[in-house]
Amino acid sequence: MKSIKGTKIFERSEIKEAANLLQQGKLVAFPTETVYGLGANALDEAAVRSIFTAKGRPADNPLIVHIAKQEELKSLVKGELTEDVKRLISNFWPGPLTIVLSKNAKVPAVTTGGLETIAVRMPQHPVALELIEATQLSIAAPSANLSGKPSPTLVKHVIDDLAGKVDGILAGGQTGIGVESTVVDLSQVKPVLLRPGGVTYEELTDILGKVEIDPTVEAKLSNDDQQAISPGMKYKHYSPQAEVILVEGRTEEIPTKIKELIGAHSAQKVGVMATKEFSNYYQDVTVKEMGSRSNLAEISTNIFKLLREFDAEGIDEIIVEGLPVEGLGLAIMNRLRKSAAYQIIEV
Ligand code: TXA
Ligand code: MG
Numbered sequence: 001m002k003s004i005k006g007t008k009i010f011e012r013s014e015i016k017e018a019a020n021l022l023q024q025g026k027l028v029a030f031p032t033e034t035v036y037g038l039g040a041n042a043l044d045e046a047a048v049r050s051i052f053t054a055k056g057r058p059a060d061n062p063l064i065v066h067i068a069k070q071e072e073l074k075s076l077v078k079g080e081l082t083e084d085v086k087r088l089i090s091n092f093w094p095g096p097l098t099i100v101l102s103k104n105a106k107v108p109a110v111t112t113g114g115l116e117t118i119a120v121r122m123p124q125h126p127v128a129l130e131l132i133e134a135t136q137l138s139i140a141a142p143s144a145n146l147s148g149k150p151s152p153t154l155v156k157h158v159i160d161d162l163a164g165k166v167d168g169i170l171a172g173g174q175t176g177i178g179v180e181s182t183v184v185d186l187s188q189v190k191p192v193l194l195r196p197g198g199v200t201y202e203e204l205t206d207i208l209g210k211v212e213i214d215p216t217v218e219a220k221l222s223n224d225d226q227q228a229i230s231p232g233m234k235y236k237h238y239s240p241q242a243e244v245i246l247v248e249g250r251t252e253e254i255p256t257k258i259k260e261l262i263g264a265h266s267a268q269k270v271g272v273m274a275t276k277e278f279s280n281y282y283q284d285v286t287v288k289e290m291g292s293r294s295n296l297a298e299i300s301t302n303i304f305k306l307l308r309e310f311d312a313e314g315i316d317e318i319i320v321e322g323l324p325v326e327g328l329g330l331a332i333m334n335r336l337r338k339s340a341a342y343q344i345i346e347v
Contacts, residue, residue: 031172096198229284
């Protein structure tokens with residue numbers, strides 16, 4: 001086993017050792033099918049508190065609790081599971097769907113940021129499942145980045161942000177989906193989508209019928225103008241060092257607008273996050289391809305990694321091509337709008 005700045009780096013064959021640390025109330029980051037998470041025993045107040053310290057996360061931003069077996073949900077929530085909840089679980093677990101329900105007294109307030117509700121998901125990644133199962137615990141795990149930074153999709157990102165701040169990092173390859181789980185609130189009478197993610201809005205409504213969309217999901221306005229139900233959505237998010245400008249609207253007009261912006265920022269080091277379809281069009285700037293417009297899954301895998309790459313290359317200004325907000329596009333645009341801190345240009 002390697003160690004970087006005192007943080008143990010575990011390989012897949014060392015899951016047992018990683019699980020032991022979690023059982024001792026320590027912090028261990030691990031891969032999931034969405035992004036890397038930073039885990040701790042969800043029912044251990046001191047352990048959970050150290051997650052907030054390591055990430056520099058505001059204490060009122062609640063954590064998602066991860067379980068390895070569907071049955072464990074009942075041990076965390078109040079009352080019986082409704083038919084809606086059962087249907088969601090049988091369709092999407094394990095997978096990138098987080099369900100918010102009323103919590104029971106066993107769950108400490110630190111874990112839920114003081115809320116009476118708890119967010120729970122069963123991840124799909126074999127390493128995550130094996131790790132959680134080995135601990136025989138429920139594991140609270142926010143994304144394993146410093147608060148405010150783009151979420152980690154490679155173990156390198158976790159090491160860059162958290163080595164020296166956490167006890168262990170369980171290494172895995174690049175995470176598949178690349179944006180975080182969908183968060184849906186079923187603690188009230190009507191289901192509300194709080195954060196779009198790996199499970200699309202269309203997939204949710206197929207199962208639930210009508211689902212309200214929290215105003216923060218479209219995220220075109222700064223949160224000062226909105227009431228955030230999902231407390232996490234009101235903070236600075238997914239922000240690289242560089243300034244980000246997002247150009248969205250009519251697809252055919254986006255490249256021309258970006259060219260104009262490149263000209264206007266000629267004194268700076270400009271990078272363009274482009275789709276494959278338009279990437280050859282931009283000159284004299286650093287261009288990185290997100291993927292093809294016809295393959296949103298490819299784009300979602302890449303966006304956070306590319307934002308970090310631009311930073312590593314000392315880019316000052318990242319100009320990003322917007323996408324239609326359908327399917328995974330809703331989650332991708334939600335993250336891009338936030339990383340642009342609402343600097344959005346509509347064409
Ligand atoms: O894919 C994911 O969900 C990743 C991986 C590691 O599982 N985790 C993740 O956690 O994205 P985090 O902490 O970065 O984001 C959790 C989101 C925040 O927006 C938070 O406000 C919301 O879930 N959330 C958690 N508990 C909640 C609750 N009780 N009510 C409303 N929103 C909640
Ligand atoms: Mg996060």
